[in-house]
Amino acid sequence: MxxxxxxxxxxxxxxxxxxxxxxxxxxxxxxxTPILIALMExxxxxxxxxxxERGYDTVGISVDMQHMAPxxxxxxxxxxxxxxxxxxxxxxxxxxxxxxxxRIAQACHKRFIINIEKFQNKADSKKEK
Numbered sequence: 700m701x702x703x704x705x706x707x708x709x710x711x712x713x714x715x716x717x718x719x720x721x722x723x724x725x726x727x728x729x730x731x732t733p734i735l736i737a738l739m740e741x742x743x744x745x746x747x748x749x750x751x752e753r754g755y756d757t758v759g760i761s762v763d764m765q766h767m768a769p770x771x772x773x774x775x776x777x778x779x780x781x782x783x784x785x786x787x788x789x790x791x792x793x794x795x796x797x798x799x800x801x802r803i804a805q806a807c808h809k810r811f812i813i814n815i816e817k818f819q820n821k822a823d824s825k826k827e828k
Contacts, residue, residue, distance in 0.1 A: 700750060701790070705782040707746030711738050713774050729769040730776065735796060735804055736762055742780035743792040743808050757790065757810040758818070764806035770798045780808070788812040 711717070717734045719725030724733050740759050747757060770776055776798050784791035788811055796804040 701747060701782070701785055703782055703785065705746050705750070706779060707742045708777060708779040709738065709742050709745070710775055710777050713770050713772050713776060715772055718772060727769070728772055730771075730803075732764075732766045735766060735776075735778075736764055736806075738776070738778050739764065739780065739794045739796065739804075739806050739808060740810075742778050742794060743782075743790075743810055746780050746782060746792070747790065747810075751812065754815055755812055756815050756818075757812050759808065760789075760811050761809045762806055763808075764794075764804060766804045768798075768801070768803040770803055774798045776803065 713730045715721055717731060718728045719731040720728055722731045722733055724731045740762065744757055776796055778794065778796040780792045780794040782790060783793045790810045790812065792808045794806040794808055795802060
């Protein structure tokens, strides 16, 4: 059952393939913002997945993120999401990420509960047009 306060934490080692230079979001050997956003979405998604009815999942609909400090290759980052609001099928998460030196990012992320089959059929129907 979905309820306010559900949390999930995941760690990620910053490796060369996760840098801004490697993913072409910048030219430096530091954690890439797109990788950090993906980790944040994963935390939110995983936190509620086991609480949904069979045949349902969530999809991300918005991310408002501030990446406040760089993390070099070789450091571990830790990301924690907290479900802070439920409005019908819309879920809102507060997410924070830290490295060994402190907080590196924060975000407000929204996800929408969907019926997997209906959602996939709707997406696939775009190819038929």
